[in-house]
Amino acid sequence: MLNKLYDWVDERLDITPIWRDIADHEVPEHVNPAHHFSAFVYCFGGLTFFITVIQILSGMFLTMYYVPDIENAWQSVYYLQNEVAFGEIVRGMHHWGASLVVVMIFLHTLRVFFTGSYKKPRELNWVVGVMLFGVILGLSFTGYLLPWDMKALFATKVGIEIAASVPLIGGMIKVLLAGDSTILGAQTLTRFFAIHVFFLPAALLGLLAAHFIMIRRQGISGPL
């Protein structure tokens, strides 16, 4: 049944090359924890992606309740946390996932760094990886404001002041992020929501695609 379906699609769209490319990419012995336990360090990238997927899914569910407005944001998170069935779990996964993804991407960066895997011919993939690190940190920073509780507001104030201290363009960055040159309020919350939910995830998905296409193209770096 499944084979017939596959053949039906394949006859029209010739999907075998792309399917064989995904299924057949060889996993060398030195990255396989089944053969060398120390190769678990090669799992950090995959686990980063795994948490990223969980973040996207849990985030999608959170937006079913969350209201990006200063009157209702905190109320909606409080309701989600205390009243909604499994709301505490979904928010908990998103909250802890934000920490775990930073930990895992840091470990993944260290693995690539200390195995020297960023060297020729993989320079571009390293640069894209560092950009992904920046996007993840941006997602953490913008997501921190969204519950609109005390620590969110004041941590964001500090963060925006740091951004404002950039020479020359600091003032413009501040207005771009906060929506106003002095007030951190309703505009800031909607902007951070838009950045957290639309702009940065779009950048994240684009960079991830580039990251994975480059890995498939070059294969994983050889043993030391």
Place this chain on the structure above:
Amino acid sequence: MHRGKGMKFVGDSRVPGMEHRKPNIPKDYSEYPGKTEAFWPNFLLKEWMIGAVFLIGYLLLTVAHPSPLEGQADPTDTAYIPLPDWYFLFLYQLLKYEFASGPFNVVGAIIIPGLAFGALALAPFLDRGPERRPSKRPLPTGFMLLAIASIIFLTWESVANHDWEAAEAQGQITEEVEIDTSDPGYEIYAGAACISCHGDNLEGAVGPTLVGTGLSPEEIAEIAVNGIEEGGVQSMPPSWDGTEEDLQVMAEFISGLEAE
């Protein structure tokens, strides 16, 4: 791809006919070195197990530690000590040092993090040699170890210097309770010294909130008269100087306040 005379396509599309297709059979991995195996399905199943173990730990963390939520944002509270999420603590701590704050703020906020992140992004162009072993490229290894040590040290300093009890107290969700200000108990409360520390709505100020204390009227009267002394520290002075009857009425009023 083979194109040209004799090529057959599927209908009017550009997809070649079946006789020109790549066969859908796995590669022969015996020609690869060592124990190389296929991603699908061999390796993915093993990777899946690592993912499952990781997910269990992740879920246990989520269940054991519900994510925190402090009181609703109040921009007028100027006494609040801000704290970023833990993975930004080292940057936050850096800004507290003299060479990186005040007039030199740009050093701690932009120059040091910018140099570090820029060097990270440009690592392949700064470290161009062919050698990959960490021991064979001492400079990159040394700088990275220094960066990791700095991050750990700064995070540690930040955590050690932060007043976690004050942070917990300042973020608490305060219960809003309708106080019946015409109650004789409230009038006595407002006329006594209590109101100056515990607030107009008993919501707490210098002293804690008196709503939902869970104490009996006798215990409250006792505290009002004698104050609170813990471990030799007088955290609340003896405050009551009115009559016994008023004390009784007020203690019953405060004891009856329940959080919603």
